[in-house]
Amino acid sequence: MLALFRVDPPATRSREAKCQHAGMSVDGYRAMTSALRDFLDLVATAGPGADVDALTTDLRRWTDRLAPHRVDESRRVFGERFDLPDRGQTMTPLFVPRLVTTVRAEGVARFGEYFLGSNGAAHGGAVPLLFDEVLGHVVLARGLRARTAYLHTEYRAITPIGRDLTVRARVDRVSGRKLFLTAELSDGDAVCAESEALFVELRDGAP
């Protein structure tokens, strides 16, 4: 029986509580990370004429405003917002889950301009980053504390920038603490990349 997983409710509540305790609006955090994604895409596409000196001054002001609000990892919100399509983080290409169960995940992936390698193709390192994210959702849906032991990626065709792609991941085999998974990224009928991964469930007490 598949356990449908979209959001982990207790975690979500606690993350929302974190936002609220931090005096941070829940929707505001989403708006901020979304605006940051847009900004990073435009940094990547900026050409001559962009007023980089003024922007740098503004950016320094942004960092000065955030610096006093630094908290330790356990109290951070970044990447912990399971109620949001991108977990409220900008580090990975966008993954909007359609379905996450204990055995598979599927959703839309989109590589913004920020993830361009060259010639319209996504950076080769950004593709496994996406796979790790998607596979991580499946592993997390099983309620496991696990880490990626390996993640092998085969690049079959370029991964285009700025288009909605489909990403699928599944558990192939479980052996003790080891979870063997595979994933596939496709652009319509064309397979862009495939991945094989091993996640290992952490021993009790492991950090």
Ligand SMILES: CCCCC/C=C\C/C=C\C/C=C\C/C=C\CCCC(=O)SCCNC(=O)CCNC(=O)[C@H](O)C(C)(C)COP(=O)(O)OP(=O)(O)OC[C@H]1O[C@@H](n2cnc3c(N)ncnc32)[C@H](O)[C@@H]1OP(=O)(O)O
């Ligand atoms: C789901 C993960 C969530 C983690 C993040 C948490 C919160 C994030 C929030 C939200 C998550 C949402 C989405 C998730 C997004 C991303 C998920 C990212 C997950 C990661 O990105 S995480 C960081 C990168 N990752 C590491 O930083 C690992 C460093 N490493 C280690 O921490 C250890 O190395 C470990 C724990 C892997 C194993 O250590 P260990 O001591 O527990 O176990 P041991 O070594 O005994 O191996 C046991 C059996 O696995 C076999 N084995 C081990 N390694 C192998 C390999 N490479 N190839 C082939 N077989 C291997 C052995 O051969 C043995 O096999 P056998 O039992 O058959 O002999």
